[in-house]
Amino acid sequence: MLRVLKFMLIAALLLALAWWVGTLPGDVTAHSGAYTVQTSVPAALLLLFLIALFFTLLLRVLGGLRRAPGEIGAWRGGRRAKLGEAAVQRALVALAAEDAPAARAEAGRARKLLGDTPMALLVSAEAARLSGDEAQTQAAFKLLSAHPQMGFLGHHGLLRHSFAMGDHDAAQAHALAAEAAYPGSPWLKAKRFELAVREGKFAAALGLTRAPAEVAALATAAAQRADNPQQALAHAKQAVKADPTLAPAILALAKALHDLGKLRAGQKALLAGWRAAPNPLLAQAYLAAAETPIARAQAAAELGAQNPGHVESELILAQTALEARLTGEARRHAEAALAAGAADGRAQAILATLEGHPAPARPRPGWVCTACHGAQAEWTPTCPDCHKTGSLQWRGDTAPA
Incomplete structure (x- = not known):
């Protein structure tokens, strides 16, 4: 109803305007050489309106022709972008399904349509990794790492790749670069911890964990590898504080005290360890x-x-x-x-x-991993089987003698 009223109001105004123009008095005369044109004022106004309309339409047509190449290019670019995004989506589905050939095909199509955009590079790298193509994996992740906003993803992939290849030096470099790109990442902290442990940098790994079992194991190992008794004592105290029942930690503390000439304090450390958790290793040392x-x-x-x-x-x-x-x-x-x-x-x-x-015949005492339940004859800071840190616990019956 409102639309009808609005239309009728506009129509009435236009009719009133046309009637008013049509009733304007006077004539308009134009001379051009020997030619003279004379017409009424309403006809002259109508002619001016038509001329203005013609030039307006002409300018719009010319402007459209000038913009046509860009608009056609934009349309084609938008179409390529949509096709590229669809290829990325299909590549992600293929990656989730672990279909390496399909993932590589769709990733290649995505890069062809989109160029080296972050998402195209990411699916290309993951598809190459799934296919076992190490060179292509590294190349794609390297290109991705140079992207200003998505560089962390590139270093993330390069770190995983270096880790899998056992290249700890490269992994360390990518870990530092990833930390700079995305500070405080929990995943990166866990990877840096794992890398430090695998390289035997136990003192450095201590700064990357707060779990008591891991702190005790790493501090014990750091004490065993310390360059001087003072460092060994500091790490051993840290280990015993984290886990007063860990026999290797108590032994490391007693040894550090002994090396510093504090024999009585070393014996007291063994006695305190026996009060907390008796262990044949402590008895052997005492x-x-x-x-x-x-x-x-x-x-x-x-x-x-x-x-x-x-x-x-x-x-x-x-x-x-x-x-x-x-x-x-x-x-x-x-x-x-x-x-x-x-x-x-x-x-x-x-x-x-x-x-x-x-x-x-009796079982041989030893150490058992709480994670994988593997039995070990000697204590180590990480389980040799599953590489879990701080998981070995003493058992008196780990295997038959």
């Missing part, structure tokens, strides 16, 4: 200074007093008593170990020796 079987038995008594009744305390007391030929004490402590839950065969072996029988 008894090392004892030169005779009786002295070893006395040292074992000092150690066992820190955690009386514990299986390991009873076992070390039984073993040293057996070595000192204190058969009654050896039997008493071996039976106490069995009563406390000893099930790895060490107590049975002591009792068998006392009875003159051959010792039964």
